[in-house]
Amino acid sequence: MGIANIVFIVLFLAGSALFFVNARKIRRNILLGKDTNRSDNKATRFKLMTLVALGQKKMFSRPIPALLHLFVYVGFVLINIEVLEMIIDGAAGTHRVFSFLNFENFKLYDLMIGVFEILAFLVTFGCLAFLIRRNILNVKRLVMKELNGWPKTDANLILISEILIMGSLFIMNAAEKNLGSTYWFPVSGFIAPIFSGTSESTLHFTVEFCWWFHIVGVLGFLNYLVISKHLHIALAFPNVFFANLNPKGKLSNLQNVTNEVKAMLDTSFVPPAPKEGEVNSFGAKDVFDLSWKQLLDAYTCTECGRCTSSCPANKTGKLLSPRKIMMDTRDRLEEVGKNIDKNKGSFDEDGKSLLGNYITNEELWACTSCNACVQECPVNIDPLSIIIDLRRYMVMEQSAAPNELNLMFSNIENNGAPWQFSPADRLNWANE
Amino acid sequence: MTELKIKTMADFMATGEQPELLFWVGCAGSFDDRAKKITKAIVKILNHVGIKFAVLGTEESCSGDPAKRAGNEFLFQMQAMNNINVLNSYEVKKIVTGCPHCFNTLKNEYPALGGNYEVIHHTQLVQQLIDDGKVKVKEGGAFKGQKITFHDPCYLGRANDVYEAPREVLQKLDSELAEMKRSKAKGFCCGAGGAQMFKEAEKGNKEVNIERTEEALTLNPNIIAVGCPFCMTMMTDGVKHFNKEQQVKVMDVAELISQANDL
Ligand code: SF4
Ligand code: SF4
Numbered sequence: 001m002g003i004a005n006i007v008f009i010v011l012f013l014a015g016s017a018l019f020f021v022n023a024r025k026i027r028r029n030i031l032l033g034k035d036t037n038r039s040d041n042k043a044t045r046f047k048l049m050t051l052v053a054l055g056q057k058k059m060f061s062r063p064i065p066a067l068l069h070l071f072v073y074v075g076f077v078l079i080n081i082e083v084l085e086m087i088i089d090g091a092a093g094t095h096r097v098f099s100f101l102n103f104e105n106f107k108l109y110d111l112m113i114g115v116f117e118i119l120a121f122l123v124t125f126g127c128l129a130f131l132i133r134r135n136i137l138n139v140k141r142l143v144m145k146e147l148n149g150w151p152k153t154d155a156n157l158i159l160i161s162e163i164l165i166m167g168s169l170f171i172m173n174a175a176e177k178n179l180g181s182t183y184w185f186p187v188s189g190f191i192a193p194i195f196s197g198t199s200e201s202t203l204h205f206t207v208e209f210c211w212w213f214h215i216v217g218v219l220g221f222l223n224y225l226v227i228s229k230h231l232h233i234a235l236a237f238p239n240v241f242f243a244n245l246n247p248k249g250k251l252s253n254l255q256n257v258t259n260e261v262k263a264m265l266d267t268s269f270v271p272p273a274p275k276e277g278e279v280n281s282f283g284a285k286d287v288f289d290l291s292w293k294q295l296l297d298a299y300t301c302t303e304c305g306r307c308t309s310s311c312p313a314n315k316t317g318k319l320l321s322p323r324k325i326m327m328d329t330r331d332r333l334e335e336v337g338k339n340i341d342k343n344k345g346s347f348d349e350d351g352k353s354l355l356g357n358y359i360t361n362e363e364l365w366a367c368t369s370c371n372a373c374v375q376e377c378p379v380n381i382d383p384l385s386i387i388i389d390l391r392r393y394m395v396m397e398q399s400a401a402p403n404e405l406n407l408m409f410s411n412i413e414n415n416g417a418p419w420q421f422s423p424a425d426r427l428n429w430a431n432e
Numbered sequence: 433m434t435e436l437k438i439k440t441m442a443d444f445m446a447t448g449e450q451p452e453l454l455f456w457v458g459c460a461g462s463f464d465d466r467a468k469k470i471t472k473a474i475v476k477i478l479n480h481v482g483i484k485f486a487v488l489g490t491e492e493s494c495s496g497d498p499a500k501r502a503g504n505e506f507l508f509q510m511q512a513m514n515n516i517n518v519l520n521s522y523e524v525k526k527i528v529t530g531c532p533h534c535f536n537t538l539k540n541e542y543p544a545l546g547g548n549y550e551v552i553h554h555t556q557l558v559q560q561l562i563d564d565g566k567v568k569v570k571e572g573g574a575f576k577g578q579k580i581t582f583h584d585p586c587y588l589g590r591a592n593d594v595y596e597a598p599r600e601v602l603q604k605l606d607s608e609l610a611e612m613k614r615s616k617a618k619g620f621c622c623g624a625g626g627a628q629m630f631k632e633a634e635k636g637n638k639e640v641n642i643e644r645t646e647e648a649l650t651l652n653p654n655i656i657a658v659g660c661p662f663c664m665t666m667m668t669d670g671v672k673h674f675n676k677e678q679q680v681k682v683m684d685v686a687e688l689i690s691q692a693n694d695l
Contacts, residue, residue: 253541316623316637390503426463428462429457
């Protein structure tokens with residue numbers, strides 16, 4: 001075992017360990033949310049996950065980005081086999097350890113390398129097209145104001161890194177071909193001539209350099225995931241699995257309200273005592289008041305903006321953007337997580353909250369609860385449920401509803417209708 | 433015009449009878465002048481096929497939908513529990529609603545509070561009646577050759593995945609059914625849901641109903657068909673905004689069927 005193998009093993013272990021530490025933090029942050037039961041109907045959930053996450057079903061309502069995304073997705077998943085080979089090579093000091101798969105009468109390894117090259121080409125093509133859509137064509141949902149700053153940089157960084165990682169593979173193979181390698185290189189075969197006349201030592205250096213670039217790039221990328229919207233490549237699966245299976249129109253029932261209302265209507269009803277440490281508040285003010293599924297939603301959001309581009313409020317110039325609701329939830333949750341890290345495991349009250357510091361009343365009151373955002377989301381995120389929970393807090397804890405809505409409430413309370421009509425006149429239509 | 437035959441649950445109770453169906457009228461259907469016409473159209477259809485149905489009359493109260501969507505879960509549950517008390521005391525089993533919001537709330541949100549009923553929307557009922565041959569649409573009826581576009585109510589469509597019932601009904605009218613670009617699961621809201629009906633819209637650069645009506649009008653329809661009293665208000669206002677009320681009518685699916693049969 002040479003020094004290079006030791007360096008590789010150390011790098012690999014450090015990179016993986018860092019990833020696990022950060023992944024655990026994300027898990028911890030998600031579990032700050034309240035409990036909600038999503039372990040029923042496993043078969044249905046599994047089917048949904050297969051269709052929507054694995055099969056990308058909802059992406060295909062917009063075919064062009066769906067196809068480009070499919071290239072990147074399939075390429076990304078399958079090329080991991082090659083990454084596995086590189087890890088073994090790196091640790092054991094072998095070269096192309098899977099090449100034994102080239103059998104006498106069937107060159108399986110050639111086929112694999114060739115297919116990976118084609119996939120890598122499609123990934124590169126997809127990423128380039130995505131960069132163009134974001135930065136030159138300025139596709140509307142990809143340049144909206146909530147993406148200014150980090151989100152825009154994040155998106156471009158992901159695409160550029162993917163192109164570089166794939167590029168290093170091509171250059172490596174091209175240099176190797178010039179060293180006499182006879183594997184099937186359907187893509188890098190085309191660029192191999194750029195190395196003609198290059199000295200053998202330079203070629204060897206190029207192969208080595210690209211190999212390290214690729215594998216360090218992959219490790220870097222793995223660790224980049226946790227601070228990026230790219231986390232969806234992992235979380236899309238659990239997120240779809242645990243998605244709400246009810247009809248979209250059904251909003252959650254607040255059990256603590258049910259207890260109070262029952263106690264009001266029936267004096268003999270004794271509401272169950274709240275669990276220890278639980279404050280009986282209504283709706284959500286901060287990330288702690290949301291469910292773990294809503295927080296998982298926030299980490300899964302890819303910031304694609306399909307929700308926002310179909311939101312009637314956003315379409316007509318209102319402040320509301322369901323994508324921003326998800327981004328805000330994640331940002332606040334990250335802030336809370338960092339606070340907990342700094343305070344050795346407990347949250348130090350910072351006087352901030354999701355409602356108010358991140359999401360304003362004006363945004364929330366613009367929602368028509370039309371469910372277009374929920375329908376459109378390719379990974380089954382439910383921005384509406386967060387909007388409703390925040391509204392509940394505004395109305396029931398802060399009495400901060402717009403006046404017209406307060407009037408509507410008192411009409412319902414007094415007349416049993418949202419307008420000021422007498423309940424005694426309810427059947428008048430029959431005789432008019 | 434024949435007299436409408438309407439009995440309340442209390443009327444049935446007095447004679448010891450149980451109706452097949454409860455017609456949940458809803459607040460808009462009871463009080464809003466335009467929506468009352470939809471209510472009557474539904475009653476005409478029910479009378480025409482001779483279904484034994486009842487209304488709650490003055491015992492009906494707001495389903496609580498706008499309160500719930502606005503975040504007032506207290507008020508919603510108060511309304512729901514009171515309504516459930518009434519419905520359960522009459523042993524109601526099957527309900528048809530004239531409003532997708534009531535439909536959604538009764539169907540999906542009442543069970544958690546003890547109200548379990550079979551709930552359908554009036555377009556589903558009409559579709560069933562047509563399928564069963566109980567309602568026949570006359571050939572070459574009033575709407576023959578007219579261009580109709582259907583605006584999906586969010587609470588019937590996306591909220592409950594009912595897209596085909598209203599369309600199947602409209603197809604029976606011998607007219608041309610034109611789809612807007614944003615229809616079915618991609619349908620665009622009229623702007624009234626989520627308690628927006630009861631407040632001014634937040635600051636923006638356009639009203640939602642104007643955006644939607646504009647889209648419908650690009651098809652040059654004779655009729656914009658709706659299935660919700662709130663959509664009715666929003667689309668009617670939208671058509672007025674574009675000064676098209678002479679050319680384009682906004683009508684509920686139930687009204688179309690009842691008029692096609694001269695009910
Ligand atoms: S439910 Fe609300 S946030 Fe979602 S698309 Fe409709 S109006 Fe926009
Ligand atoms: S919530 Fe869904 S649709 Fe909206 S930006 Fe995030 S991933 Fe895209």
